Amino acid sequence: MLVRTLTIAMAVAASPVVLHAQDFDLKSATHVKVTYMNDLDTLHNKILQLANAIPADKYSWKPAPGTRSVAEALMHVANEFYYYTPASVGGTPPADFGVPKDAMAKNEKISAKADVIAQLEKSWAHTKAQVAAADPAKMGGKFGRWNVTIDEAAFAMTDDLHEHLGQLIVYARSVGVTPPWSK
Numbered sequence: 001m002l003v004r005t006l007t008i009a010m011a012v013a014a015s016p017v018v019l020h021a022q023d024f025d026l027k028s029a030t031h032v033k034v035t036y037m038n039d040l041d042t043l044h045n046k047i048l049q050l051a052n053a054i055p056a057d058k059y060s061w062k063p064a065p066g067t068r069s070v071a072e073a074l075m076h077v078a079n080e081f082y083y084y085t086p087a088s089v090g091g092t093p094p095a096d097f098g099v100p101k102d103a104m105a106k107n108e109k110i111s112a113k114a115d116v117i118a119q120l121e122k123s124w125a126h127t128k129a130q131v132a133a134a135d136p137a138k139m140g141g142k143f144g145r146w147n148v149t150i151d152e153a154a155f156a157m158t159d160d161l162h163e164h165l166g167q168l169i170v171y172a173r174s175v176g177v178t179p180p181w182s183k
Contacts, residue, residue, distance in 0.1 A: 029136035029150050033089070036154035037131050040085065043161045044124045047077055049180045050168045051120055056113035058175040070171050071111040074120060077164050079104040080157075081123035088153040090144040091130030 024032065051074050059071040068076060083093045083100050097103050110116055139150040146153070169179055 024136075024140045024150060026137055026140070029139040032150045032154055033131065033134060033136050033139065036089075036150075036158065037128075039154075039158045040127065040131065040161070043158065043165055044081075044120075044127075046165055046179070046181065047074070047161075047168060048117070048120055048124075050165075050172050050177070051113075051117050053177050053180050054113075054172055054175060055177075058177075059111055059113050059116065061171070061175050063171070063174060068108075069111070070168075070175070071113075071116050072108045073164065073168055073171060074116050075108045075110050076104075077161065077168075078116070078119040078123040079107050080161065080164075081120070081127040082107075084160075085127040085157055086130035087145050088157040089131050089134035089150070090138065091134060094126055 054070055059074075060069050062069040062072075082097055083104065086092055093100065093103075107119065110119055136150075142149060144153060148156070172179060
């Protein structure tokens with residue numbers, strides 16, 4: 001989804017309509033970074049609440065063949081916190097993460113509830129540190145792996161994570177769990 005969102009953003013930027021990248025001053029880039037972190041924190045908290053509320057015996061549940069199970073969907077989010085979210089601010093995955101494609105495939109096989117929750121917490125700590133360490137002074141124009149502005153990076157990443165939150169809400173309700181914040 002992130003790749004699709006970034007591809008769309010790049011296509012729009014290359015369209016015949018003249019669009020200009022926002023040149024952020026330090027104050028504006030700092031504001032976007034802080035707002036981005038607040039949204040990421042809200043996403044993490046809600047996803048973790050769902051992870052804790054869904055019974056362990058439902059972690060293998062999936063809505064249909066060929067889709068992710070509850071555990072796989074949660075581990076997909078953990079992978080995004082390990083890799084894509086840090087990359088969105090010019091950061092890096094953990095030093096021991098390994099080759100992203102291989103590490104993500106391996107991580108999505110983690111299925112025990114306690115292990116999944118531990119990975120969500122560990123990956124969140126990594127994302128939080130990477131976003132906190134991002135230098136707003138270097139986010140004034142295009143930057144990072146995808147050569148995007150800080151607002152484009154934040155919108156693309158949180159758009160994708162909000163989609164996964166929605167997916168997990170549906171998964172939770174499908175196995176009889178009401179999201180804790182909506183009781």
